[in-house]
Amino acid sequence: MLDMKISLKYGFFGWGMGGTSIAVDCADIPMSSADPTRPYTSLLINSNEIDLDKLPNLPNAKKLLLKGYGRGVGRDIVLGQKAFEDNKEMITQEVVSYFKDRDYIFISCGLGGGTGTGALLEAIRLLHTSGFAGRFGLLLTLPRRNEGRKVLSNALQRLQTLKRAMSGLGAIIVVDNEQLFQVGLAQEKPASVEEFMKSCNRHIAKLLHELNTVTSSYIPVGNYHFDASEWLNMLRSSGCLHIAKCVLPIKDIDVSSPVTYMDKIKQSVLNGELSTGYDLSDAASSAVSIVADQSYANELFTHAFVEEVQSFLQSTTPTLDENPVATYGADQPGLVTIYTVVSGLNFPNSVGKLALEAAELERLAEERSQKTDAIAAALAGFNKQAKKETTDLESLLFDDDSSPAPEPKAPKDPFDFLNELK
Template sequence: MAHTKVQIGVETTRGLGSGADPEIGKKALEENKDEVYEVLKDSDMVFITAGMGGGTGSGSLPGVAAIAKELGALTIAVVTKPFTFEGNLRRKQAEEGIAETEEMVDTLIVIPNDRLLQVIDKKTTLFDAFSVVDDVLRQGIQGISDLITLHGIINVDFADIKTIMKDAGTALMGIGRASGDNRAIEAARAAIDSPLLELSIDGAKGILFNITGSSDLSMYEIDEAAKAITEAADPSANIIFGAMVDEAMSSEVKITVIATGFDQGLRKKKDKTHEARPVLGLGGLPPLTNETDEDGFEEPVPAAVSSGLSPDSEERDDMEVPAFIRRKLK
């Protein structure tokens, strides 16, 4: 959970939600716009996230993004689309909110809730299903922030993230894990072909990928993974690569991929299936180690602003955290 929270729209909503009305969400943000501005001031990178389709997410998120961009921060939005069964009105409001948000952010990552049905089984409870949605949003943010805050053999820093994600538009962000003889290439395929993602990596003009494994990770495995990730990209794509050793990974390999610079006509994800599992797993649910909202989905009001750091980052050695982030933590 965010350490700093700003409750918006106390007078507008009288402490309630926005009633699924984006106009109320916009007014709620306007009421506390100065407070949001103060919280985001001096930030180098801002993540904003919401379940789109209701009033608070669809109504306030574009405004929060506009504030972050005005302050000069690299602004990344990770949002979900509502389930089909939630109706056409909610879908329409989500699409409008996403379109407005895309105009304001550097990078937008969209995860349709309907794709959640591809990674859960029939016995998954409603609470656990929505917890998976929450965890997908967490992974999207933590997957990027960990690239900056964790020390690696080949480091990826804020400048690399900015090169790939500034003014990039819609992006693909995938995390894959695999073990066994073909662990690296399977993890790479799982990252770029996650059933939860709306895009295909085909034609991407900017790619940043990071591979994490134990000290037995071989150069051959890295080469295999890199080929799987980059072969579908644009021939002139800007590719940035990082590598980290984490003995806790044991025999497993984890790969994080960020791809940007897609042509509008190539944005729909192709149907592909691989045996490698995405980070969520095709056969079950992930460990639910993070706190979730009481309703398991979108928390209407108050709205929280994320600093972009993983929850346990404060416990790490300060010297592993870049200077620009350490200044924010003091």
């Protein structure tokens, strides 16, 4: 069995419930099925002690509770930023110590909450000024469109800032929760929400690990190798990083008939694994790594096969000088896996959809605030009567306003009849 190796030692800087959940699963990824060694480390930071305690305890993952904010910040990004600032010295010491041997760090954050979204910009600033400049990027999850006005507003506020600062950041990997949710719905096997989110996080972790091993573990079949330095360059490049993966049975591929494989490869690139809707013509660089069953590699990787894949990439990312395709043989019986990575992209169009949804929610909220409250209006129109109405016989017989009002009588005792009993 092939001895698996990694190209880069990742560190995951997880923030808030969403960010720490992904980061801890990335730390839990083993090197391979035969090697249980966990090659990555994670620093898990949250303001909510209960959420932090729910995460599994791993030897290569460290939990940090933001002191003074153990009950959380209630989706308040201003409070989330303050929680960071109040604990900055502790966080800085931990980051410098814990990530000192890491080649590349992902700041992991679920956009929309309070802690991670609030602390995100400060976490970026911390890494940039603490010796990690040029060696970190962002791993961000977008909220679903039905998560409410507050969540969408929080996410969009941070995305606005990141868009302006994109040219100065490393790679941004966007995880679209709406896309993953819809894919999950299409699966036959039902799962609880917790199980589904766990599977999504494991999918992200596994994908990043696979890309990190393809560049170091396999022997090229051909003249080109997408190596560790090129992978690091893509992670260092600004803009969004789009990742696609396509797995095909080799028995279904006829190398002389591109229709048997190219349509599925094209769909994988357009749909992506984590998010979709990118304008791929904006790409700064791209690369394809194809890993096939070693027994079939030479037969599969003909000039015609590689040329078909490369031509598609050239048509999809036309502004690039080259579109490298690396081919490898490996121990994956009967299968071929195609990984496509495109860097330097703008945010996907799902961000625009979130903005439209947020604008509609704001409109509805404004409309609701201006709506007349019928109950309040009815109550406001009610005037309490100044005089209490009287229905006693004397008032009815002497209804002369000029007559002096009779002296009020003491209320009749309803039990007076008891005095007449002998």
